[in-house]
Amino acid sequence: MTSSSSDNSRPPLVALVGNPNTGKTSVFNALCGTRQQVGNYPGVTVEKKTGSFDWDGQTIQVVDLPGLYSLNPLSPDEQVATDGILAHAPGMPTPDLLIFVADSTNLKRNLLLYSQIADTQKPVIAVITMMDLLDGEGVQIDIDQLGHCLNIPMAVLTKGDAKQVQQLKNIIGDALDQPPIPTVCLAFEPAIGSMLDDLQHMFPQISRFDARALLFGSQNVRVGDPMLGAMQQKVQALREQADSSNLTPAALVTQRYQWAEAIVQRVEKRSEKALTFSRKLDRILTHRFFGLIIFAAVMFLMFQSIYTWAVPFMDLIETGISTLSDVVGSSLAARPLLASIMVDGMIAGVGSVIVFLPQIVILFLFVAVLEDSGYLSRAAFLMDKLLGWTGLNGRAFIPMLSSFACAVPGIMAARVMPDPKARMATILVSPLMSCSARLPVYILLISAFIEPRFGASWAAVTLFAMHGIGLLIALPIAWILNKGILKTPDMPFILELPVYRLPNWTNVVFRAYEAGKKFTVRAGTVIFAFSIIIWALSYFPRPDHIADDIRAQAQSQDALLIDQQIAGAYLEQSYLGTAGKAIQPIFGPLGFDWKITVGILGAFPAREVILSTLGIIYQIGEADEESDDLKQRMAAESWPDGSQVFTPLVAIVLMIFFALCSQCMSTLITVQRELNSWKWAGFLFTYMTALAYLLSLVTYQGGKALGLG
Amino acid sequence: MTLDSLVPGQSARITYLEPSHPSLIRLSEMGFISGQHIQLIRKAPLGEPFKVRVMNYELCIRKSEAAAIHVEPVSLTA
């Protein structure tokens, strides 16, 4: 894939280019069908869609470049697309042909980009989409006339028309044999032309496009060798000349639009129609009252579905995992070490992560539908002001809200944010939202220590507060990250509100599938490795005499009880247990004893693990948030001086700690993958742990000073 | 006057863009160029951003961008 276009051994490559939402992906799907893959461009998280089709006995490769509005890129998406067009894209050969995809309902703005592409003098053909929507908009377009004006081969493609697809393939095949170089029919002021001529005359190695970029300030000048002194001088002189004749970059855009306007006047008839269905719908969906209500309802539905629809599938996975554990455990009963490494290490570790798969798939189905239908940009419109002051924008809302169900899909959903720094800030605050894995911890502590003393209402208030605290803290943290650490540039929030459309179901399913696949692969690799490490720390060393001593001293004949005591004793003297005891003084000021400390350490892979760890330490076997045994044992725990360990204050402090800390291996690894950096994953862990510690400390010490606890 | 001072529903014609605005080029590329017909459709619930119609499509921009777009109103009908 790194050969150049002159290399005859590689199949020809065509690239789809165009404004966002023009139907590029639909054209791509029509051409390639299932012969497609999704990858990433090296170094950025921009999706790279490639595929191929056969024409006349040869294979033609297709790449679907991200949508862009102009060759002066503002986002990583646009940068990749621009680089792809100008043939600077890393890991991608120069396309042999560009396929310009234009939305017929929005011709004028589409032609602006076309005029910039034509300036590059690369071979290009055009595909006109959305022809079926023209009637509704009251527009007529003369396609032949348009082809005539642009003087390049042109195809139309309306969804699902097989004949049109074949025609398009023919046009592509023919164009590859005879590259149609767009004649620059832009009637720019002769002044610009002569300045470009002037520069190109002195430096013939510069292309027309680069000459224009040099003089009119595009960010995409890559002339090859560093600018020669003489060239620099000449460019400077010509720029001054341009400025004095009022030929600024903005004036150039105006000229391009004048060219587009002239074409539109010749090919398009527009009658003022009554409001289209889409615009009527939008009146309601962006209404300052009903819009918000509907938005809340949509978000509630999404949240609810991640929470509840996923449950049967998650139960199924959990049942599968525990069956697998049982089978493996009993068939390896003769080899306890191997059984433990498989069951408590690998299966439990990967299982605790894989159970999130249904949530991820459901969330991505939702996000894909919201995005494809055009609603996502309305949601961003409604929410922008709320998030704007933090340096984020309305688009951050979806990842943050999703994180209330689970941070892993939430972090992945941050891909909807085009600006890399704002996206990074969103990723770094999303795990503060109270995810569903914190719920078992809250429920155990609330039902054991809050509800019995203060009643059901206070229990509900506590639960609500635990969900609010993350959000309340996330916004100022986002502000600090954006303004202080990442120095996120103040990006303009210029967002197209595309016409509402029925989503493309192939796209929707494909995206959910891709998200699920990526996640599963991750669970099978890095998370697998981490699980074994944590398991080893809680298993070794394992001197035989401990079990022997307990058996020898055992008063009861209850084998189960003895096994529980042995498990507890082994955990206590394991590396993890020793570490817990050693660092307990750090957690002492928060009111935590060494058992809670071990619980916190053991919960590094996943928060809810604290329940089973406490279960082992308190020697009650299998524990979950419903176990009355565990609650009683916890309530009975006392310090050496006889005072209770779990006062309501300590319960609250522990909940605050879990609300804010970053006890989730899946989250950290997802962050590492999405940002391609262990450093930021480490930063996330550090800042969240520090925050959790500080707030817990303040709460505990404050509470004690007020005489609570 | 500038775009942000229009009443929701009001139409106008763009006279010029603030030449020093950092997003000048992108705004022009998105269709905000002098002479174009423009309509402020509505403001978001918290007063910002604005939903605007230009060149027969709709987009949203913040107040800081809208304030850089100078307009002359053409009608008061919604």
Ligand SMILES: Nc1nc2c(ncn2[C@@H]2O[C@H](COP(=O)(O)OP(=O)(O)O)[C@@H](O)[C@H]2O)c(=O)[nH]1
């Ligand atoms: N009515 C209509 N809708 C289309 C057509 N082509 C694509 N769409 C829809 O337009 C939306 C955006 O299309 P997509 O291919 O994702 O555009 P991209 O963002 O340019 O890749 C999707 O909801 C498509 O289903 C078309 O020819 N007619």
